[in-house]
Amino acid sequence: MYPAANGRIVVARLLDRPHPRFYCAGSVQGNATVSGKQTDLLRQIFTAAITAVDPLRVLKDHLPEPPKGRTIVLGAGKAAAAMAKAVEENWRGRIDDGLVVTRYGHGLPCRHIEVVEAAHPVPDAKGQEAAQRILAKVQGLTADDLVLCLISGGGSAIMTIPGAGLTLADKQAVNKALLKSGANIAEMNCVRKHLSAIKGGRLAAAAFPARVVSLLISDVPGDDPSVIASGPTVADPTTREDALAVLKKYRIEAPAAVLDRLNDPACETPKPGDPRLALSETRMLGTPQKALEAAAAAANAAGYTPLILGDLEGEARDVALVHAGIARQVARHGQPGAAPLALISGGETTVTVRGQGRGGRNAEFLLALAVALDGHPGIHAAAGDTDGIDGTEDNAGALLTPDSIARAAIKGLSAKAMLANNDGYGFFAGLGDLIVTGPTRTNINDIRIILIDKAGS
CATH class of the missing domain: 3.40.1480.10 (MOFRL domain)
Structure with missing residues (x-):
């Protein structure tokens, strides 16, 4: 006691x-x-x-077979470090590269997968730097390669890359306003996805033509993969108009750059049926x-x-x-x-x-x-x-x-x-x-x- x-x-x-x-x-x-x-x-x-x-108890039964090519382990969320440790303890092949980002204080030592800690619920520069490195690691992959993504709640804030025309300060301002507004998690993540260069399916799209297998621990009602950590590896059914509606509903005074971004069709996320996401698979570990x-x-x-x-x-x-x-x-x-x-x-x-x-x-x-x-x-x-x-x-x-x-x-x-x-x-x-x-x-x-x-x- x-x-x-x-x-x-x-x-x-x-x-x-x-x-x-x-x-x-x-x-x-x-x-x-x-x-x-x-x-x-x-x-x-x-x-x-x-x-x-507990990822250390439940992850091992959901791992895919090792690929012919390289294995890259990436991830974000409050459970990311424990998930990475569980992968290392149970993976039957070689891990060629790996990086996960988790909340400050939530890390665990790993042998082959780098663990970075960053801020939550408001993103910081450490999370932005880690996210940029994660996105860089999926460039130039082939169809023989596997990207194993470890996704859990908290990933929306912890793994952040501002979209075109935005700064980290813009994203921080919107995050703070959403957290105080009373918006639910699906509404908050709808906005976050459209202000991001990595969420809303963009990470999986960048990894194409590699196979992407995402292991998820859900923190959202209904266990919708597109909402968990803002769905970096799955298609996004929401639109920029939906994101604007959330800001209007909760009377959030967003920075001008945020409004410019959401009014630009170029901010739209990959949608269901996008061929770049055809090789992306999700497996739910915990709900x-x-x-x-x-x-x-x-x-x-x-x-x-x-x-x-x-x-x-x-x-x-x-x-x-x-x-x-x-x-x-x-x-x-x-x-x-x-x-x-x-x-x-x-x-x-x-x-x-x-x-x-x-x-x-x-x-x-x-x-x-x-x-x-x-x-x-x-x-x-x-x-x-x-x-x-x-x-x-x-x-x-x-x-x-x-x-x-x-x-x-x-x-x-x-x-x-x-x-x-x-x-x-x-x-x-x-x-x-x-x-x-x-x-x-x-x-x-x-x-x-x-x-x-x-x-x-």
């Missing part, structure tokens, strides 16, 4: 763990025996979800559904009937209201199932930032849930990002117990006021109930777990 420190529940830092194990300890008060039991179980369920999509099913199995083994709500989108606080309503119905009326029951959901919510607090969508969700439940007995919850980073903060998520609001009041913390200020991080840090894992090196977005116990249990 690790003691709570600096407002955190330490769930074992994962910087050098090939297969993460999670530990949980904190300052839970009130009925400590009950809350401790439930928080331990929440930790176990969260662990099961992440383990189910949110796979993680949800693993979480449900862990809950069931502990005696809780699991109810998977699926991958959900929408404002974090609105999604919290829906979860609270279902949890209350279970507790009061045994519908749609009787307690003990575990509500489990995934997907990526959004937060429209209006306040000045420190947030993260999982902390925002849990704080809104706390307000909605108002200390309802017998309901415990956890929410966390499976990559170990809740938005831009240093925590994966947080824990909620029935006495969270009461404990906060004693400390002078107002749940409603802090929610209005988008300060979920500050609220749970004040209670010592942040979950800190460090990088997990996988990413299938968020896992939310609500345990509802029978009255008196």
